[in-house]
Amino acid sequence: MIERLNGAVASLRPATVATNATATLVFDTLNHEFAVVRVHTGTNATTSAVFTTLKITEHDTLTSISSHSAIVSATGGTETSTSVGFVVPTTAIEGGGIIEFQIPLPARKRYLGLSITPAQSLVVGAIADLFRSKWSLDTAATRLLSNSGATSDASINQIVSVT
Numbered sequence: 001m002i003e004r005l006n007g008a009v010a011s012l013r014p015a016t017v018a019t020n021a022t023a024t025l026v027f028d029t030l031n032h033e034f035a036v037v038r039v040h041t042g043t044n045a046t047t048s049a050v051f052t053t054l055k056i057t058e059h060d061t062l063t064s065i066s067s068h069s070a071i072v073s074a075t076g077g078t079e080t081s082t083s084v085g086f087v088v089p090t091t092a093i094e095g096g097g098i099i100e101f102q103i104p105l106p107a108r109k110r111y112l113g114l115s116i117t118p119a120q121s122l123v124v125g126a127i128a129d130l131f132r133s134k135w136s137l138d139t140a141a142t143r144l145l146s147n148s149g150a151t152s153d154a155s156i157n158q159i160v161s162v163t
Helices: none
Strands: 008-017 023-028 034-041 051-059 069-077 097-104 111-118 122-131 156-161
Touching: 008 023, 008 111, 023 122, 034 111, 051 097, 069 097, 111 122
Parallel strands: 097 156
Antiparallel strands: 008 122, 023 111, 034 097, 034 122, 051 069, 051 111
């Protein structure tokens, strides 16, 4: 079986997120072995930080993302520390950009979340591709995961390998 056809997709529709507001994506990874989460950004016209929060979280049950635990290696900040695993680019992103998280799922909890808080008003969106399903996903409906955290409907700048 072609690996990509045996997976699922969850998405956070592109939208303008206000300064210090948060956009979230929560999805179920049950019976999948690998996830690639891509955060798409619009143009950041300043040289200040693009995000105040950019992180992947996890939890055993479907719950509010505020109850999730951050995955340190997938938590961005201005410098690495015991709670920040990678540095988020702080330079202007002309024409937008993509930050990609590559996540092996066997060691992760069932529900993953993505939390994005821009430092200034910014268009953001995200796509989570799940691979190597243990189920046969024969229809489009079974390949599309809902964004459990939703309240409403370039180039690669950084790749984060999650361990």
